[in-house]
């Protein structure tokens with residue numbers, strides 16, 4: 498073992514035993530993890546992680562879609578240390594504020610689209626979306642339209658794991674646990690061309706318009722006078738990197754405008770340069786009234802989230818609102834805000850948004866075009882530094898593997914063993930590497946991915962899954 502980190506204080510088996518005994522992991526089958534043992538990640542640098550066995554792993558998922566500036570950035574570490582020494586905590590409830598929170602609010606107003614001058618801070622993306630639900634309903638109350646309660650979202654969306662976040666999300670596996678969604682949240686179909694447009698023989702663009710049309714149908718079904726808002730991720734992340742056609746979002750915008758419905762962009766994954774612009778809504782071509790952010794705001798170094806509040810909503814909340822009875826202990830946490838300031842300044846000084854837009858984004862797109870030639874890959878798509886490979890049984894017809902094969906999980910376990918982290922979402926293998934990734938590192942990543950595809954193909958041939 499070459500690992501010199503504190504992990505050396507216990508063996509991997511000891512870490513795993515203590516983990517299994519006490520730590521209930523998120524989204525995990527506790528018993529099966531305990532039987533298998535967690536992989537213990539002990540340190541990281543740049544785009545690489547090391548586990549307690551000393552293995553080096555290329556982190557093609559940026560932690561969990563968040564470590565945009567990569568690991569080990571001294572400016573963020575220094576910002577946290579300095580703030581911890583100066584003022585580790587003070588709240589923003591009782592007519593007080595701290596310099597980092599004020600400065601971050603100011604800087605966010607600068608790097609977000611022009612309609613945004615105000616921010617409401619939370620501790621995470623889920624909490625941010627809880628704030629969205631509270632805020633849009635409050636907005637319509639203040640305008641004397643309290644019946645505007647319904648928020649429309651989409652199937653296979655991910656908006657977090659709190660009661661409101663999971664309700665806004667369209668994951669049926671989450672809804673069946675805990676009696677969700679909460680009242681007043683309804684879902685339309687997602688803009689997933691491969692699943693819903695291609696079988697109808699529609700072009701991506703025509704399907705984009707059809708999928709946006711489902712929003713209009715739902716608004717009319719519910720009665721526009723009852724609809725408060727529509728929320729969506731510009732590109733669905735956890736749902737499998739579903740990149741909508743260019744026609745989709747402008748049409749969604751047109752529909753929201755027509756019926757006066759607030760438009761909310763969940764930028765928790767797409768924000769802070771991921772798609773090659775600062776915000777996913779800029780890449781996809783729409784102007785939301787509210788934007789949820791988290792993850793990339795601090796590159797995941799410490800937890801922070803929030804909601805950018807556009808002028809339309811801010812004017813009402815501020816001028817007619819009185820007290821908004823909502824907030825979190827950690828709204829505007831000074832250490833988190835100090836790290837976010839350092840992070841955003843670093844994104845700027847390293848020109849990471851331009852790096853994604855002009856250099857590594859197009860480079861990754863080309864590499865994925867090459868991977869599209871692989872016998873297992875039915876479709877390969879990227880936007881900025883998000884990408885997905887759809888694994889299919891028959892490349893020509895696009896026929897899917899039998900679900901019982903779990904082809905994505907087979908491929909993912911090869912990734913695990915080959916030292917690259919990809920996510921499997923059904924049959925979609927997805928990546929979102931740190932924005933600091935270089936062309937050479939993309940070559941290394943794609944070579945590893947290709948090797949995992951080859952190993953998966955060999956399994957499929959040996960096991961007879963292709964018949």
Ligand code: PXG
Pocket residue numbers: 561562621622623624626655656657658662730734735736763764765766791792802920
């Ligand atoms: N909105 C979006 C779009 C997200 O991707 C959240 C909200 C919730 O953020 P918090 O900070 O409360 O987790 C997310 C989170 C996955 C995965 O498996 C994705 C997320 C979280 C956990 C797992 O891809 N995204």
